[in-house]
Amino acid sequence: MKRKTVVLFAGLVVVGTAVGLFLSRPRPLEANVLPQHNVDLANGKVMYDAGGCISCHKPIKGADALLPSGGSQLKTPVGVFYPPNITSDKATGIGGWSDLQFVNAMQRGISPDGRHYFPAFPYTSYAHMKTSDVLDLKAYLMSLKAVETSSNKTTSIFAAPMLRRGMGLWKRFSLDTRVFKFDRSKPKSWNRGAYLVSGAGHCNECHTPRNIVMGLDFSRHLAGGPHPEGKGKVPSLRGLKKRKRFTDVADLNSALRFGEIMGYEDMSSGGMGDVQTNLSKLPEADTKAIAEFLFSLQ
């Protein structure tokens, strides 16, 4: 009897592990998703600034501050991450990556060696980008100077390899891979704003609250929530007019472009200062489009 129980239990563990491994396996995109595409470097730079890549892939002290050679700490309540070098260096950056490897990293959260990334890297948002924009971003990164780095630390979090595999299960609930859908009933500029906000800009990662499995809760789209670093709140971006946060689209555009330089004092704290600095580098039509979209949220 006892022996039977042990066998049954062992069997359950084996089956459970097998099912878990099966369900959590990385499911990368295949090469046929890559479009025929002529690279547009200027568009790549827009994606780079909209995404604010430099803010997380910030170089360590002493390195060229304008190049995303990574290694600085990204502190989260679950532990510290060290966003990697994304310059074109072949050995320590992403210079050796194929287009497909880059697209899989950005849009499926899978590394070139086939492991899941933790969603501290917001591929959950980048999944909504057009693949052509992702390819332009890669071309832009490749056009920057290569920086060789020495550290290959990735994270301090506990039991990282096991949790990493577990991300495969998490992705089944929380990784929505649908590319942004154009809303024909709305102006082109509104759609452009909505696209930048949901894709490259990854605004939802902080401004949309999360559900109990830590996926984004789109029933409360951009309604604000607890700050991901643990203290304080991220403001809601809904009802900006009603709540008298901004008078009109031009006012919000000015806030995005100039931030505290034009006296918008709440554009600096909680990490928004870096975001605003990056947004200020976008073409004005794009910040205006973002403002138009956000201002329309009731």
Added chain:
Amino acid sequence: MRKITKTTKALILFGAAMIATAGVVQADGHLGKIKERQEAMKAVGGGIKIIVETAKGKRAFDAAVIKSAALTIKTNLEKAGPLFPEGTGEDSGIENRAKPEIWLDEEGFAAALKTAIAAADNMAGVAKMADLMPALGQLGGGCKGCHEKFRAPKK
């Protein structure tokens, strides 16, 4: 013997009262300092508002008005600087947005404040509209430089 006991008791009571009072005074002092610096920063905000309105063309350029606003900013920044004693941060139990980084990186905080004060000083010397925007870039950058690192998001 009895008398000594009484005196001792009195002393203990007195001591306890002193400690309690000190605690209250300390907390009161902290509250006072937080309120004082918030008032100072409000005055800074008032000055910024005048300059920003001028930059946006909502208010006619007047060098004297700009100078007075800039000096209000400068004086109040100088006043606020020493109003950040340790123990008055966001975790002090008194609601405010001063991050612990202020005391973890005292040099950085002092430097950021100094940059802002210098920018206010520079603003005070602006004599024509063409020089306003560059000076405002520097001044607003000063506010941002400090708030990015040392001011917590709203609760």
